[in-house]
Amino acid sequence: MRLLVLHPARRHAFGHGRLLLSNKVPKKGSVRERQARRRGATVIKSADEREHIMRWLILAAQGDQQAFAELYRATSPMLFGICVRMIRDRSEAEDVLQETYTTIWRRASSFDPAQGSALTWLTTLARNKAIDRLRQHRDSQLNDAIDLEQVIDEQPGPANGAQSTEEYRRLQACLELLEPKQRRSVREAFFTGATYNELALRCNVPLGTMKSWIRRSLLQLRTCLDS
Amino acid sequence: MNTPLDEHDSNLRYAEYVLGVLDADARAAVEREIQSSASAAKAVAIWAERLSPLSEEMAVQEPAAYVWARIRDMLKLESPASGRVPSGRPRLWENLRFWHWWGLGASALAAVCLVLLLIPARHAAVRPRPTTAYMASTIVQNDGHVGWTATMDLQRARIIVVPVAPQTLANGRSPELWLIPAGHKPIAVGVIDGNTPTTIALSNTLIAQLGPTAALAVSVEPLGGSPTGQPTGPVIAKGTIGAAPESVEAGKSVSLRQTSSAARTEV
Numbered sequence: 001m002r003l004l005v006l007h008p009a010r011r012h013a014f015g016h017g018r019l020l021l022s023n024k025v026p027k028k029g030s031v032r033e034r035q036a037r038r039r040g041a042t043v044i045k046s047a048d049e050r051e052h053i054m055r056w057l058i059l060a061a062q063g064d065q066q067a068f069a070e071l072y073r074a075t076s077p078m079l080f081g082i083c084v085r086m087i088r089d090r091s092e093a094e095d096v097l098q099e100t101y102t103t104i105w106r107r108a109s110s111f112d113p114a115q116g117s118a119l120t121w122l123t124t125l126a127r128n129k130a131i132d133r134l135r136q137h138r139d140s141q142l143n144d145a146i147d148l149e150q151v152i153d154e155q156p157g158p159a160n161g162a163q164s165t166e167e168y169r170r171l172q173a174c175l176e177l178l179e180p181k182q183r184r185s186v187r188e189a190f191f192t193g194a195t196y197n198e199l200a201l202r203c204n205v206p207l208g209t210m211k212s213w214i215r216r217s218l219l220q221l222r223t224c225l226d227s
Numbered sequence: 228m229n230t231p232l233d234e235h236d237s238n239l240r241y242a243e244y245v246l247g248v249l250d251a252d253a254r255a256a257v258e259r260e261i262q263s264s265a266s267a268a269k270a271v272a273i274w275a276e277r278l279s280p281l282s283e284e285m286a287v288q289e290p291a292a293y294v295w296a297r298i299r300d301m302l303k304l305e306s307p308a309s310g311r312v313p314s315g316r317p318r319l320w321e322n323l324r325f326w327h328w329w330g331l332g333a334s335a336l337a338a339v340c341l342v343l344l345l346i347p348a349r350h351a352a353v354r355p356r357p358t359t360a361y362m363a364s365t366i367v368q369n370d371g372h373v374g375w376t377a378t379m380d381l382q383r384a385r386i387i388v389v390p391v392a393p394q395t396l397a398n399g400r401s402p403e404l405w406l407i408p409a410g411h412k413p414i415a416v417g418v419i420d421g422n423t424p425t426t427i428a429l430s431n432t433l434i435a436q437l438g439p440t441a442a443l444a445v446s447v448e449p450l451g452g453s454p455t456g457q458p459t460g461p462v463i464a465k466g467t468i469g470a471a472p473e474s475v476e477a478g479k480s481v482s483l484r485q486t487s488s489a490a491r492t493e494v
């Protein structure tokens with residue numbers, strides 16, 4: 001039952017620390033969520049839904065295939081969105097998604113609710129797989145010109161018009177406090193998985209400048225978020 | 228005990244790791260730390276919690292149904308036909324079944340072609356060894372259609388690539404097949420054909436790399452193949468490598484699929 005102990009600071013994410021391990025099926029959601037679904041968004045925003053995702057992940061760790069299938073159904077559009085955004089090749093993104101879920105199945109037992117939310121665990125795993133793939137690619141194709149046309153999202157906001165979470169709004173507010181160039185670099189880094197070198201080339205600044213922009217931003221973000 | 232400065236620096240490295248700006252070597256170093264140090268793992272988890280809400284900005288995209296079928300096959304999960312179907316997405320289920328059968332059909336086609344191709348060889352062979360091993364791959368194009376199927380005959384050290392519905396290439400271009408071991412550069416297998424089956428001999432180096440963690444890919448190259456030894460044109464199709472559905476000659480199934488214990492070594 002170790003998995004069920006929640007860090008007090010994380011409890012808010014799971015609906016006041018309640019954990020459902022019943023076989024309750026997720027609710028259909030509010031009118032707003034249903035509308036968002038129709039627009040193509042997968043709404044994994046409510047505490048309820050997060051709770052289900054965590055429950056499925058914990059059950060998957062115990063070898064429950066049905067729970068794993070439910071987890072895939074609920075989270076794959078979000079994780080695939082991440083893979084496609086970062087890899088920029090649908091077929092390769094499918095490979096990365098496949099790797100991501102096979103790893104989720106095999107490593108589900110290493111998920112520890114005390115260390116963070118299930119959703120973060122899943123999205124982090126997908127991003128890491130995508131970044132690994134990007135590094136692999138670039139190592140084998142060093143001569144590839146870096147695509148300067150890669151455009152970062154200039155209009156921050158949750159995708160598909162979905163409702164944002166409190167965590168997102170908080171992070172967004174802290175990002176707003178950064179210098180525009182630094183904010184742009186952080187966002188570019190997050191969405192493209194680029195290395196310092198690549199970012200420096202893309203933004204046409206010396207490597208040292210890029211490093212100090214990003215590092216300063218990260219420190220500022222930490223101060224802002226932890227305050 | 229870390230000095231405040233060390234702590235500061237290493238904490239920044241965890242943040243850089245989570246953001247994704249480190250190169251492959253630096254990432255690997257942080258990953259080793261995560262494995263060996265609980266405090267490093269915790270610091271990384273906290274940074275992930277801080278930054279991951281940005282993922283909400285990435286537009287969600289429904290993956291094609293065959294991706295789930297592949298995952299299920301890879302993990303050897305029970306087929307949804309025998310269990311309950313993931314609820315709420317009847318369309319997904321229909322597609323899934325469709326892809327499942329399509330996949331089986333493509334594999335069966337590969338097996339049939341293999342039989343046809345092996346007929347002359349069987350006359351020469353006195354008696355096939357029962358240990359004959361085959362591997363197969365369905366090479367899927369970016370549009371989701373199967374381009375080729377490949378059957379690898381390990382005993383005879385050759386690969387037979389059969390076109391299913393490959394896209395037409397411009398004049399003066401030919402499709403070239405590559406083997407991509409996980410984490411390594413592509414290795415040229417050879418130029419294949421869009422219309423007729425191609426048989427290519429496999430070197431020992433190539434055979435050593437065949438397995439469930441390796442992939443096959445087809446790129447568009449000048450006639451005669453890539454001049455550089457690495458892909459120079461776009462990759463138009465990819466496939467993972469699994470056990471052939473049935474050992475054609477011995478008539479019994481050979482499982483070369485990844486075992487879960489082997490797969491657990493993955494980080």
